[in-house]
Amino acid sequence: MISKIYTELIKNGIFKENTIFKLALSLCPSIAVTNSLRNGFLMGVAVLFVQVTVNITISLIRNYINPAIRLPVFMLIISGWVTIADLSMAAFAPEAYKQMGLYIQLIVAFASILARAEMFASKNNVLPSLFDGLGMGLGFLFALSIISFFRETLGNGSVLGLKLINTKPLLIMILPAGGFFAVGLLMGIYNWINTRFNKL
């Protein structure tokens, strides 16, 4: 019974309230860092981590925050976790940091994280917040992976840097403008499937 609620929360984050395809939040990174599958995936992982830790922290201290100052406190918690993740990765995992360093600092400004803090974590207990963060983060990871897979195959003819074909069929797809096409098209397809089959 209880575990059903949690799986429901995770499903909700991935499908019903997918940050990018359904809520249309954090579209900036979905365009800026999705020009290769590796970039999109790493960004998704970084967001997953920050989303979960921020959700947990906020649900833990939500009773000690005056509603009038909740937004600055949320911002502090988000930037705090991002800074901690950034510093500890640079110190303890310099190799991984070389790959992820570019992305982690960007997360401070993500609307999706602030939105979940405000809509969910500030009103719920720790465990549901944890699973909501997991669901939302996985949904973001899922959306970014699909977009970046789409863009990399079309724009660069490769998957994860491995060449499938030796040409660049649609170079525009890995340029910034291609991001708009990719996000728009995939969002349309996603919602078409959703209404057509009334699933997801």
Add this chain to the structure above:
Amino acid sequence: MQKSEMILQNMRDILKITLNLLIIYIIGGLIIAFVYSKTSPLIYKNKVESKKMALRKLLPEADSIEKTGSWKIHDKEADYYSAKKDGEIIGYIIESYGKGYSGYIEVLVSVDKEMKIKNISILSHTETPGLGDEITKDYFLKQFISKDTNHLITVKNTTDEYIQAISGATISSRAVTEDAVKSAIEFLKNKLKG
């Protein structure tokens, strides 16, 4: 009477909220300060270590690499090193910066005694992921090997003689080739001549 009570209540609220915010921010600040104090020495060590590794990788045949001096480019301090083998200078390594598309690109180049490039590596950059960051890829950096300053020119079509720019990242390619590497080697040339 009622009005003054309301004002008092208001003041109390403001004070409470301010105190609340202050406490949370102090706690947050302390946590971050603690993490920073624990990690920053490690981060510094990692940086020094990775620079040493990078230097060694650039001229693996050298048995000692010593700092010879420093120079300035884009108002940044950069070092150059001379590499010796059995007490004899076999080449130089110079650090340089190029102004890229979205920030500075830090480059390390090694040259032999004839000022031809032996090896090159990008130490740090903030170029666009997926486009500008192709400057760190082998196929781009390989082009530099055994080029001299006269051939450090970026062109857009296929070339063996010059440096072919990465499609979609001409500014980043030019920053590495002409801004960073070329000026560094020209500086070395002038320095060693005089």
